[in-house]
Amino acid sequence: MKPMNSDVNSDEILNAIHKEVIDWRAWTGRVLVMVFAALAGLTVVALTWMTELAFGLFQQMQQSYWWSPLLWTPLCTAAIVWVMRRYVMGSAGSGIPQVMAALDGRVSPAHRSLFVSLKLTFAKMALATWGLLAGLSLGREGPSVQIAAGVMHHARRWLPDKSQVSEHGLMMAGGAAGIAAAFNTPLGGVMFAIEELSRKPEQRSSGLLLAAIVLSGLMAVSIYGNASYFGVIRVQNLSMALLLPGLVVAVLSGLAGGLFSRLLLLSIRGESGDRFSRWRKRSPVAFAAACGLIIAVIGLVSHGNTFGTGYAHSRAMLEGNDDTSPFYVLLKFMATWITAWSGVPGGIFAPALSIGGALGNDVAQFMGYANAPTLIALGMVGFLAAVTQAPLTSFIIVMEMVAGHGLVLSLMAAAVVASGVSRLLSVPLYSALAQLQLQRLPKNEQA
Incomplete structure (x- = not known):
């Protein structure tokens, strides 16, 4: 027997389609x-x-x-x-x-x-x-x-x-x-x-x-074009030999990224009341000039490698054409932190990928791991996930650079481990900075 409401339902569907069109x-x-x-x-x-x-x-x-x-x-x-x-x-x-x-x-x-x-x-x-x-x-x-x-x-x-x-x-x-x-x-x-x-x-x-x-x-x-600014990461056949160096990269990038996030929040908030924070609050332009001078000195010491985004350095490293000093991680870390502390408009995604990639490369050299691009990729995703505490976004961004899917699970694991380690050292960076932005609202909207 035909349901009583079938005509009604049909009319409702037709009306909805008609209205949508x-x-x-x-x-x-x-x-x-x-x-x-x-x-x-x-x-x-x-x-x-x-x-x-x-x-x-x-x-x-x-x-x-x-x-x-x-x-x-x-x-x-x-x-x-x-x-x-x-x-x-x-x-x-x-x-x-x-x-x-x-x-x-x-x-x-x-x-x-x-x-x-x-x-x-x-x-x-x-x-x-x-x-x-x-x-x-x-x-x-x-x-x-x-x-x-x-x-x-x-x-x-x-x-x-x-x-x-x-x-x-x-x-x-x-x-x-x-x-x-x-x-x-x-x-x-x-x-x-x-x-x-x-x-x-x-x-x-x-x-x-x-x-x-x-x-x-x-x-x-x-x-x-459908290409990454960092180049393409070509992964060779993976084996259990990746387990230890991969874990080392994930933990180190988590520690370094968490330290970077904590250091950045402390310096931008200026809550410690140290001499530099007082100077930044009292004379922000002069403080920025001093930061610029330090960044210039770091850049010259690194032979220009720490200037800019870090795209070129990472691309050269992936291609095996880079002979950068092992101090690059520390120097780029400092240059990026001081740039952010100066207050200029600019992001940290690209420098974070560069720092993480160099960290992975250093571990590959120290541990004698033959397939350095693999650890470079793990370092990139680990440090970015640690700084941003957004492991899925970090994983997808780096995954787009990898030729082939053999490294997908390793990238995901590195992102999760590094983000977890970072949370032991720092609260989520962008959420904390968003709260600082909200302080610019009128007092009645901050409550």
């Missing part, structure tokens, strides 16, 4: 989200081009006049901090904490521009590029998160009323799109959204926002 507001919103996602990806591509050009100019200057960083780097660092503090305070640091702060439920729509806006997008692009023109040890991936989030957030002005896409969803998708486009890894952007930015369950299952993240990543792939 003819609802111009829904389709306008979808098209706008995808357009702005493409724009966000292209903005990150523009940042990539700008920063590579800027660092190339710095390298030409340094090769022509070896002593020039001693003057140029401190001068630029001081000028960047002065401009930032006077005009765009919200552009300081990585950019990831700002997006996390903007997604916080305590932040009213009127104050989200303190953390994410088109003004901050353009300022971040200019100042991060200037930082690499100065030779500072920073990455563009963290800034890419804030930059792309600012572009996507601007889409809210054009969305029709009663759009199903929330302001939070736009910012989350934009931040993830920044990672996807910066690393040419759409899947890494999706995981970053889930692991670091997402706060509401419905955002995690939004097909439209996930499609926007993937589209942003494809913008970079379509222009630069």
Whole structure:
């Protein structure tokens, strides 16, 4: 016998399909989200081009006049901090904490521009590029998160009323799109959204926002090709011989990454009240100049290897063309920490991958492990997971560099172990920095 409500259910289904097809507001919103996602990806591509050009100019200057960083780097660092503090305070640091702060439920729509806006997008692009023109040890991936989030957030002005896409969803998708486009890894952007930015369950299952993240990543792939800036990690046949050196790399990278995270938080918070923290608070521009001078000296001592993102050094190491001193890990560690402490806009993803890769290479040399690229990959994923305490995102980013799937389980294990070790030394870095960002809100919204 035919059910009584079958006709009713059929009518409801047809009405839902009809409404979905003819609802111009829904389709306008979808098209706008995808357009702005493409724009966000292209903005990150523009940042990539700008920063590579800027660092190339710095390298030409340094090769022509070896002593020039001693003057140029401190001068630029001081000028960047002065401009930032006077005009765009919200552009300081990585950019990831700002997006996390903007997604916080305590932040009213009127104050989200303190953390994410088109003004901050353009300022971040200019100042991060200037930082690499100065030779500072920073990455563009963290800034890419804030930059792309600012572009996507601007889409809210054009969305029709009663759009199903929330302001939070736009910012989350934009931040993830920044990672996807910066690393040419759409899947890494999706995981970053889930692991670091997402706060509401419905955002995690939004097909439209996930499609926007993937589209942003494809913008970079379509222009630069499906290649990693660090090169390709070619893994040979694995055996049980990897177990001990792999474990050593995972634990050491966890300890080093946890120490880096703790040191960075202590120095940026300035809670210890030491002489340097008081100087930074009293005279931030002069302090930045001193940081720039130290970074220049470290760069010259390392024969220029610690300047910039670390992409070139890591690529040379993977290709077996690098004869860097074993002190590179320590020197790059210090240069990256001091760069972040100076307060300039810039990220730590790329330097973290460079430090971790060099740590893995050092272990391979010390333990006589023949397949050094394998330990380099484990060091990259371990140190990045330890610093960010985002093991899944770190695993996917490094996995994209590996030719073949033989190392997948080892990468995952290294990320989990290193992140666990890091948690013994430090709280999650970006969450803690996001809380510092929230202190810029009016007192009534901080409660």
